[in-house]
Every structure is written in structure tokens, then in C-alpha cells.
Amino acid sequence: MTPAELAEVVLAAAHAVFDERGLDRAALPAQTTVERPRNPDHGDYASTLALQLSKKVGVPPRELAAALAEQLGRAPGIKSVEIAGPGFLNIRLDAAAAGQLARSIVEAGPAYGRSDTLAGQRINLEFVSANPTGPVHIGGVRWAAVGDALSRLLRATGADVGTEYYFNDAGSQIDRFARSLLAAAKGEPAPEDGYGGAYIAEIAAEVVKKRPDVLDLSDDAAQEVFRVEGVQLMFAEIRSSLRDFGVEFDTYFNEKDLHDRGELEQALARLREQGHVFESEGATWLRTTDFGDDKDRVLRKSNGEWTYFAADCAYYLDKRERGFERVVIMLGADHHGYIGRMKAMAACFGDDPARTLEILIGQLVNLVRDGAPVRMSKRAGTVVTLEDLVDAIGVDASRYALARYSSDSPIDIDVELWTRATRDNPVYYVQYVAARTASVNRNAAEVGLTRGDAADFHAELLDHEKENELLKALAAFPSVVAAAAELRAPHRLSHYLEDLAQAYHRFYDNCRILPRGDEEVTDLHRARLWLNDATRVVIANGLRLLGVSAPERM
Known part of the structure; x- marks a missing residue:
């Protein structure tokens, strides 16, 4: 019996109790849930339905709980129901009902763990969005891993998600990038405010190869060529490296398009309509202090140039007009100051920022080798890049390590730890269970052991x-997925998978799955093979949500 199936049994019992007592069925919810008690001695599942309903129908919670317990006690698969505290229901399943979960999981396969808890929500999820002036650095890689895992979790819980990379191809940083490329092509030092690193010379050489006449042009004309061609080459490299990392976006949005399509003017007009725009000292301002910002923000400078904040306003409005009800933006550790101004901006558009805008801040990441941080990339010169991380520990370990910790906590990624084929390497420990369950299945086939039909x-x-402990761990998977999505916390899934791996190892060590020698295959062997295969399904489903492989051999 799955938690969802048990929840339906609890709700059916409530309907029966309400009918018996003549209570108003309008007070009953359309659905309910059951949870795992923190203390396993309290039972397999707990329900708070009696507490939720007692005030609505004017029945003391323990009295209502007693009636529900009596009704549930008659249901197939329920071993016992106890009342605890003010009206909690602690439910124990009989072995057959508990064990049927293994069959349910195997039959559900990749669908197990999916739900509709966030159905109806249309979410735009923007992450990475690194400037196309250099390779993706390790902070951006963290968002690649966490953002992609979060998109998978949101979709697994029914949300309609559009993933997006905001391509900053306009502004002063692009000018500095173009000047740096031109200098490298001429064999000159990088400008004082420019970009260094071997990648600049590489891209400059590619531009010259594509446009052999570029250095014959005036500096202004040559810089424009390097801007256009260099940005395209750099962004193609960024997309390629992210694709190799297993991350693809639904939309790559160019900042320049906002300017070319007049969307900044449109956003300004909308903000004027809302009454929050004013002129001062020749500049155009947005009065964000009306909504809690620490100061008002300039939209257009006195010289007529748009600010970055104006582009932020236009981009937010563009997302909302594309039908996204919630805009989620993942930003780096140096962007805390953006939260207040962005929330105030959403309010200036007439939105409720608590409902339409969510900003997640990710903390710093260090790559550590021999106990000391790796300070710079051989290629980028100043930062550790995505390629550096993958070269050091691989894609699976990189994605798992970056998603394993709450994004608001700084992390050190120890190269020695994450490349070690031992139990203290978290990704190895979880993937080893995936491989072991597959190995058990192969070995079972060799001795003639198969699960058989569900009827068998x-x-x-x-x-x-230990079988019961493993079943309880497997049953928790859907609720873990739902919570990880709702709380924007993929690290909860990583911790769950490690706990599940522990439960499987205890089961494997204490419960013989395969017959020994000439021992006859029994129904117990077959039942345990179902449980083994159910574990593989859940491990594979969980790793897939993190963008990590579930190997059959290690």
C-alpha cells in the first residue's frame, strides 16, 4: 500500500464516520495525506485528519480520532490504529499491505514519485545566465546543477516549467570583452578594465580566422566585428559546455532583443501608467522606495542611456506577458542587494511580488585539492570553470556535489573525496546501490530466480x-520529491537517497535475496527480488531528478 493509497483509505473512513454521525460532509477535504512518524515506534504512518476536522464539525479531536480509528481498523491491510496526543492517528499496516508497496513501485517504474502537487502552476525558472565574456565559472556551475535539478523536480510534481538563460549581450561588459579580443588579436596587453586568460586569445584567433580582414579595419569597426563574432563564439562555447554537463534550456533570451524590440520603452510606459515614474536631474527614475527599496532606481540616465535595471524591468514584464505566473530567478552570492529592488519593481508593475517573483541566492563554491583551494583555471586565468570541475571529478560527481547542499550555504568540493571509490563519497555510495541492485538481478537470472507475475x-x-525499514524508506520518496520541489531544495533529495542507500545495505546484509548453492528458489526469494528491484527504481528515479546516472555496473 502506497502512502497515497493509505491516504485514500483514511479519507474513506472519514466519509463513513461523517455518514454514521450525520456530520456535514462539506467539511471534508477533497484529499488528505499521511506522514511518516519521526519515531518508528509510533507506527508506519500518522494522520492529523481528526485534528483538522474537529473544530469544523464541533466534535472533540480525540473523540473524532477514536471514531476514525475504529473505522480504519476494519479496513483491509490495516494492522492497528492508535490515538496519540490531542488526536493524532498512528497507523500500522500488516506485512502484506506494507510489502505490496514493492510491487506498486516496480509496476509504476519511472512514474513512481511523480505527483500533481504543483499542477496548474506556470513557472519561469532562470538560472546560470553568465555573461558571455568568459567560460562558466564554478559559481555558475552550481546554479546549472541546482537549477536543472529543480526544474526536473518541479515538472515531476506537475508544474508547467520554462527554463531560461538570460544572455547579456548588451552593455559595457560586452564592450570590454570586444576591446580585449581586439587587443589579443593585435598582440597587445589586455585593456586595464578588460578580460584576461588564454580563452581570450583563442577566441580572438577564431574571429581572425573567420574574418581575415578584421585587423585591416579601423579600431571602431574591428571592435564591432570582435563584439558580434566574439560573443557568438563565447556563447556557443557556453551552451556546448552546459550541454555536456546535461543542462539544456527551453529558452535562450537575448538582452539585446529587449532593446531592439522597444521593450524597455514599453516597460517604462507601463510603469508610468502605474504612477511610479518620475523625472529628476534630467534622468528618469522609478520610485521603488514606495515598496520598501532602500533608494529609488534610475531607469534612463540623463544622457539617454538605459540602465541595467531598466532591462531587468523589461525582462520581468516580458516573462509575465508570456504567461508565467511565477518568475523564479537564481542569482549569485553577490546579488543580495537585488532582492529588494526586484521585489519593489514587481510591485511597481502592480503585481504581488510574494506571488509572482522569487529570488534564490546561491553561496560561493570552492574546489579544494590537497586541503587547499584551487584558485584559478589554466584557461580562464582568474576563476575555476565548469570544465575544470568536470575534469577534476566528472559530471555525475559534480552535479551531485553541487546539488547536495542547501544553495544558501558555501561549499568546498574536495577533489580527493569526490573521486574516491569508497562509501564516504556520497555519489559513489548512492550509485553503488544502483549497480548492486542491477547485479542482484543479473545473478538472479543466472540461478533461475525471477520475480514472476504479480499474482505470484x-x-x-x-x-x-530490515525489510520493513527499507519499505518505509521507499514509501517516503513521493513526499520527499514534493517537498524538495515546493521548498526549492534539491539537497533534500540527495540526503534521502543516501538514507535509502543505508536502508538497502542493511536489508542486503541481513536478508538473503539469492538462494545458496543448490537451495530451492522460494516465494521469499521472489518477494525479496521484488523489493530489490523496487529499490533500483527509486534510486534511479531519484538520481534522474538530480541529473545523475544510475549505473548498472561500477
């Missing part, structure tokens, strides 16, 4: 303590 599955035989 004797779930009641799975009554060992």
Missing part, C-alpha cells in the same frame, strides 16, 4: 525488520 508475489513474507 507474496508480500506478506516481507516481515523482517
Whole structure:
């Protein structure tokens, strides 16, 4: 019995109690949930339905809980129901009902863990959005791993998600990038405010190869060529490296398009309509202090140039007009100051920022080798890049390591730890279970052991303590996925997978799955093979949500 199936049984019991007592069925929810008690001694599942309903119908919670417990006690698969505290229901399943979860998981396959908890939500999720002036640095890689995992979690819980990379191809940083390329092509030092690193010379050489006449042009004309061609080459490299990392975006949005399509003027007009724009000292301002910002923000300078903040306003409005009800933006550790102004900007458009805008801040990441931080890239010169991280520990370990910690916590990625083939390497520990479950299945086939049909599955035989612990861990997967999505916390899934791996190892060590020698294959062997395969399904599903592989061999 899955948690969702048990929740339906609890709700059915509530309907029966309400009918018996003549209570108003309008007070009953359309659905309910059951949770795992923190203390396993309290039972397999707990329900708070009696507490939720007692005030609505004027029945003391323990009295209502007693009626629900009596009704639930008659339901198939329920071993016992106890009332705790003010009206909690602690439910125990019989072995057969508990064990049937293994069959449900195997039959559901990749669908197990998916739900509709966020159905109806249309979310725009923007992450990475590194400037196309250099390779993706390790901070951006963190958002690549976390953002992609979050998009998978949101979709697994029913949300309609559009992932987006904001391509900053306008502004002063692009001018500095173009000047740096021109200087490298001429064999001159990088400008004082320019970009260094071997990649600049590489891209400059590619531009010259594509446009052999570029150095014959005036500096202004040559700089424009290097701007256009260099940005295209740099962004193509960024997209390629992210693709190799397993991250593809639904939309790559060019900042320059906002300017070319007049969207900044449109955003300004909308803000004027809302009454929050004013002129001062020749510049155009947005009165964000009306909504809690620490100062008002310039939209257009006195010389007529648009500010970055004006582009932020136009981009937010563009997303909202594309039908996204919630805009989620992932930013680096140096962007805390953006939160207040962005929330105030959304309010200036007439939106409720608590509902339409969510900003997540990611903290710093260090790559550590031999106990000391790796300070710079051989190629980028000043930062550690995506390629550096992948070269050091691989794609799977990189994605798992970056998604394993809450994004608001700084992390050190120890090269020695994350390349070690031992249990203290978290990704190895989880992937080893994926490989071991697959190995068990291969070995079972060699000795003639198969699961058989569902009709041959004797779930009641799975009554060992370690089998029950593993079943409980497997049952928690859907709620973990839902919570990780709702709380924007992929690290909860990583921790769950490690706990599940522990539960599987305890089961494997204590419960013989394969027959020994000439031992006859029994229904218990088959039942345990179902449980083994259910574990593989959940491990694979969980790793897939993190963008990590579930190997069959290691």
C-alpha cells in the first residue's frame, strides 16, 4: 500500500464516520495525506485528519480520532490504529499491505514519485545566465546543477516549467570583452578594465580566422566585428559546455532583443501608467522606495542611456506577458542587494511580488585539492570553470556535489573525496546501490530466480525488520520529491537517497535475496527480488531528478 493509497483509505473512513454521525460532509477535504512518524515506534504512518476536522464539525479531536480509528481498523491491510496526543492517528499496516508497496513501485517504474502537487502552476525558472565574456565559472556551475535539478523536480510534481538563460549581450561588459579580443588579436596587453586568460586569445584567433580582414579595419569597426563574432563564439562555447554537463534550456533570451524590440520603452510606459515614474536631474527614475527599496532606481540616465535595471524591468514584464505566473530567478552570492529592488519593481508593475517573483541566492563554491583551494583555471586565468570541475571529478560527481547542499550555504568540493571509490563519497555510495541492485538481478537470472507475475508475489513474507525499514524508506520518496520541489531544495533529495542507500545495505546484509548453492528458489526469494528491484527504481528515479546516472555496473 502506497502512502497515497493509505491516504485514500483514511479519507474513506472519514466519509463513513461523517455518514454514521450525520456530520456535514462539506467539511471534508477533497484529499488528505499521511506522514511518516519521526519515531518508528509510533507506527508506519500518522494522520492529523481528526485534528483538522474537529473544530469544523464541533466534535472533540480525540473523540473524532477514536471514531476514525475504529473505522480504519476494519479496513483491509490495516494492522492497528492508535490515538496519540490531542488526536493524532498512528497507523500500522500488516506485512502484506506494507510489502505490496514493492510491487506498486516496480509496476509504476519511472512514474513512481511523480505527483500533481504543483499542477496548474506556470513557472519561469532562470538560472546560470553568465555573461558571455568568459567560460562558466564554478559559481555558475552550481546554479546549472541546482537549477536543472529543480526544474526536473518541479515538472515531476506537475508544474508547467520554462527554463531560461538570460544572455547579456548588451552593455559595457560586452564592450570590454570586444576591446580585449581586439587587443589579443593585435598582440597587445589586455585593456586595464578588460578580460584576461588564454580563452581570450583563442577566441580572438577564431574571429581572425573567420574574418581575415578584421585587423585591416579601423579600431571602431574591428571592435564591432570582435563584439558580434566574439560573443557568438563565447556563447556557443557556453551552451556546448552546459550541454555536456546535461543542462539544456527551453529558452535562450537575448538582452539585446529587449532593446531592439522597444521593450524597455514599453516597460517604462507601463510603469508610468502605474504612477511610479518620475523625472529628476534630467534622468528618469522609478520610485521603488514606495515598496520598501532602500533608494529609488534610475531607469534612463540623463544622457539617454538605459540602465541595467531598466532591462531587468523589461525582462520581468516580458516573462509575465508570456504567461508565467511565477518568475523564479537564481542569482549569485553577490546579488543580495537585488532582492529588494526586484521585489519593489514587481510591485511597481502592480503585481504581488510574494506571488509572482522569487529570488534564490546561491553561496560561493570552492574546489579544494590537497586541503587547499584551487584558485584559478589554466584557461580562464582568474576563476575555476565548469570544465575544470568536470575534469577534476566528472559530471555525475559534480552535479551531485553541487546539488547536495542547501544553495544558501558555501561549499568546498574536495577533489580527493569526490573521486574516491569508497562509501564516504556520497555519489559513489548512492550509485553503488544502483549497480548492486542491477547485479542482484543479473545473478538472479543466472540461478533461475525471477520475480514472476504479480499474482505470484507474496508480500506478506516481507516481515523482517530490515525489510520493513527499507519499505518505509521507499514509501517516503513521493513526499520527499514534493517537498524538495515546493521548498526549492534539491539537497533534500540527495540526503534521502543516501538514507535509502543505508536502508538497502542493511536489508542486503541481513536478508538473503539469492538462494545458496543448490537451495530451492522460494516465494521469499521472489518477494525479496521484488523489493530489490523496487529499490533500483527509486534510486534511479531519484538520481534522474538530480541529473545523475544510475549505473548498472561500477
